[in-house]
Amino acid sequence: MNRFVFLLVIAMAAAASGQDQIPAIVWPVTVDPVVQPVVQPEPAAVSKIPFDQAFVIACRQRMFAFASPMEIADVTESAGPVTIVAVFAGGSGKRETRVFDAPWVYLLEPKKPGKVEIILVPYEAKEPAGNNRQTVEITGPRPGPDPVKPVDPVEPVEPKPVEPVKEFGKLQVLIVEETEDRSQINLRKPGQLTAMLSVAVREYMKTHGLTAADGTPDFRKLDKDQDVLSPNSKQPAWLKTAWKTWQDSGAKTPFVVLSNGKRGIACPVPDSEEEFLELLKQYGGE
């Protein structure tokens, strides 16, 4: 997937709260004090961002970062430090290499020209107060494929098919999630949560899934803290096998394990309902 990043570097400030143009976010005092996130725009904020230029926000603190409306752009998160090679908006106009030495780095990914509001909400906010936001306009036509990818030491988990031969069969599907993460997923990858909640997927399983004696499809969406493998658990064998597959993978949630009896796959839940259905059809057929 091509990634187009648009740059407005928001400096990682030191403590200088006097330079803040956006009010610091106030936290309720519980245990150790939380480092105040300081998100500062450049003195001359960029309001128009050409499609082929990079827009990067660096933050001390983890944020819910999203763009509204979603049709214009996405915001993706990376754990820092991150090295990006791009033409940065507000920069020299030439390709540069910049290291964003902050705990969290957010990249704006345009989808089409238009105005978009970028909103940052501190991750642990109990109330909406303290949102940082900026409206920018993405200009120009979408350029040809020229992926600008940050050098990220954390490689995404690639799906590894168990067997390459394409044989179809009735499916058994397990989704493992951390329910408490749904807010994060909803803001960063809403399509992924839609995929997990998809009624279309369940409908597909009714016709393409194996079923128990009572007609229940072999489809489960369970929280990772669920007790599936204990001796007292009366879960079917396929579920225990799928659960162990997830556990042994050490992968983060949300995760899907599926099999058609001949071949299977274990991978992160796809980022959209369409992709999830496509994945199922690769094993369950049309």
Place this chain on the structure above:
Amino acid sequence: MFLIDDNSPLMDEGGLEPRNWSEVPFGSIPGVSILGAEMAIIPMEAWPDLIADRQRRKATLKELWRQSRIGVWNQQETRYCHAFATAMGVAFWREQQGLPFKELSPSSIGGPVTNYQNKGWYIDGDLRQAVEVGVATTDFVPRKTWRRSDFRSGWEANAAENKVVEWAEGRPRNHIMQGTLLLNGIGYIAGLNWWGHAIWVLDLLDLNPRKRADDWTRYGTEFLNSYGREWGEDGFGVLTGERAKADSYTIVRQVKV
């Protein structure tokens, strides 16, 4: 759409005992987690897009209900709205998890907690029953009864198969957390003191797109009542405004698989 707004008259169904926050303070129930401690809120600015996307793709709890066998329940002459809402929470969570369908009996909760009397009770009391004893199926306890004699032998062993493993409560009248839950596909059991009633809330609706995204009156919360299909719109209603802010709300976080 059957809409209940701030101009709707106050009612008192009498099935909900308002929680005594002095005796049982928020966050004080052992084993019950607090919403917001782990699940962060979704800012209201993001709500319109998320609602629109979810509706467009039919990835809502109401759509899940449509393709399920849960149906619309009717408490009829019982004052067990508290138990009905709780059992609905269990039923919906089982459906989300893909577990085999079971015809659950709300009265298997309501009877024991009220000492087999036809009266209102506290939602947190119902949930404790669902955790400690479980929820029986209608094979063992009729859906609507408060008579001990209607509980068949073995009902407790049956109920133990359907225990709530974990639940969580939200800070009262925190509409932002309420909206967050619904956008995350998590319904909640709501206690409404103005109605003296407990309901199961399952969806967030964008009723007035012309209003600001951070204006609570822009939205409505859709709920499944326990008055049968003849009530509201096929058993459903929509709350908006102050009426929609729940005086207490809890979610079922895990049920025994």
